Amino acid sequence: MCRHILNAQVSIRSPCCRQWFDCAQCHADTQDHQLKQTMEMAFACKKCKKCFRKDMNEFEDSDEFCPHCDNHFVIEAKEPQARLEVEGDDVRKDARMIKDERVKEKEQLTIWDDEGDASRLG
Incomplete structure (x- = not known):
């Protein structure tokens, strides 16, 4: 996996050391020699896992398309x-960060709370 190019679609075989790399920077990071330039390139498609030359x-x-x-x-x-x-903290544990404070919650009443209307009991 290339850390320089996030959406690399092919791996390229370097002509100097015959190893596969996603980009020239990956080759420079791992090898002690310079990348040999060539006009005949070998690619390995990351989607179908097949190799081809261009x-x-x-x-x-x-x-610009894989032939396979x-x-x-x-x-x-x-x-x-x-x-x-x-x-922040995990929102599954503490959702205060994503709670909308503009929306007022209705007050939760229990059977022991007096609403001021005693005739409704019963």
């Missing part, structure tokens, strides 16, 4: 973004 000299719009399952693997990369969130 010649990048003759790459066209129709080559038509998975569109050339898409805009989603990279992890830092975000700030509010930490």
